[in-house]
Amino acid sequence: MDLNLREIRPYGDSLSDGAMQLSFTLPLPTGPLAKEAALRLARKMGFAEADVVHMADLGEGFSFFVVYGKTRLFIDATDITVTAVKTDVWDRATCDEKIRELFGRKLKIVGACIGEDAHTVGIDAIMNMKGYAGHYGLERFAMIDAFNLGAQVEPETLLARAREKDVDAILVSQVVTQRDAHLQNLTRFVELTEAAGLRDRFVLVAGGPRLDHKLALELGFDAGFGRGTFAEHVASFVIHHLVQKRSMGSEG
Numbered sequence: 001m002d003l004n005l006r007e008i009r010p011y012g013d014s015l016s017d018g019a020m021q022l023s024f025t026l027p028l029p030t031g032p033l034a035k036e037a038a039l040r041l042a043r044k045m046g047f048a049e050a051d052v053v054h055m056a057d058l059g060e061g062f063s064f065f066v067v068y069g070k071t072r073l074f075i076d077a078t079d080i081t082v083t084a085v086k087t088d089v090w091d092r093a094t095c096d097e098k099i100r101e102l103f104g105r106k107l108k109i110v111g112a113c114i115g116e117d118a119h120t121v122g123i124d125a126i127m128n129m130k131g132y133a134g135h136y137g138l139e140r141f142a143m144i145d146a147f148n149l150g151a152q153v154e155p156e157t158l159l160a161r162a163r164e165k166d167v168d169a170i171l172v173s174q175v176v177t178q179r180d181a182h183l184q185n186l187t188r189f190v191e192l193t194e195a196a197g198l199r200d201r202f203v204l205v206a207g208g209p210r211l212d213h214k215l216a217l218e219l220g221f222d223a224g225f226g227r228g229t230f231a232e233h234v235a236s237f238v239i240h241h242l243v244q245k246r247s248m249g250s251e252g
């Protein structure tokens with residue numbers, strides 16, 4: 001395949017043809033006028049060969065559209081640097097095997113969604129036995145003791161439980177980002193941990209739909225995970241990080 005990484009365009013029918021699918025809603029009743037408005041909008045956005053392939057009545061004067069079109073824009077993929085978790089991702093059985101072999105004991109992990117944030121589904125997806133989208137959670141790992149404290153947990157309570165249980169890693173979930181609540185809560189947690197002189201004792205992992213590794217590092221965590229994360233991503237990172245800490249002589 002002759003691919004020019006300096007000019008990456010979307011792929012539709014043929015390589016680099018720029019074909020894209022766009023979906024949106026307009027506050028117009030379904031009909032020829034709404035369809036023409038959708039087409040004009042797509043053309044105004046710079047799409048060539050724009051075509052409304054789906055129009056649906058949403059009721060009360062609203063219409064939903066799917067439009068195909070071609071963009072001439074491209075991205076230079078050689079000019080992009082990203083901050084992402086770089087460790088290998090092992091499946092559950094391999095994680096258990098590695099823990100047995102590298103630590104000779106179970107790892108302990110505590111997690112919670114902190115502050116006023118009541119969204120439990122994300123932290124449950126990572127920690128609970130049944131997991132998420134066919135990927136079992138940390139409770140299912142034979143070599144991990146997982147303690148899920150749920151949602152609306154005060155940062156102080158999470159840190160206290162982490163000390164009590166003498167855990168290896170702390171998982172913090174934040175879903176609500178209104179008025180930057182996630183930034184405040186995550187910062188507060190790191191500050192509490194530092195003030196207690198415990199920052200080096202735990203692997204700190206943050207997660208949520210609007211979090212990424214770069215932001216988590218900036219906030220003082222060791223890693224950050226966003227949408228589409230499974231328990232094995234987190235377990236693999238924790239194992240790698242503990243091994244790295246040990247080799248730097250800062251563990252135990």
Ligand code: B12
Binds near residue numbers: 118126
């Ligand atoms: C379900 C839901 C609720 C339920 C929560 C029930 C529960 N027990 O969790 C209820 C109805 C209670 C609720 C309430 C509210 N909600 Co709500 N809710 C949602 C909804 C529809 C789905 C969230 C969800 O479950 N996603 C599925 C999980 C699996 O995805 P996830 O959280 O992203 O988790 C994954 C990753 O992010 C990551 N992850 C998450 N946490 C962690 C942690 C770690 C350590 C790691 C490694 C990874 C990780 O791994 C997970 C699996 O891959 C979203 C909209 C949406 N479609 O996302 C709105 C949404 C999150 N809610 C929203 C809002 C505004 C609210 C309310 C403020 C509404 C209100 N006015 O009352 C309240 C807030 C209550 C509170 N105090 O927090 C907004 C947030 C907007 C923002 N920018 O902050 C959203 C985005 C809806 C919207 N579009 O406006 N909500």
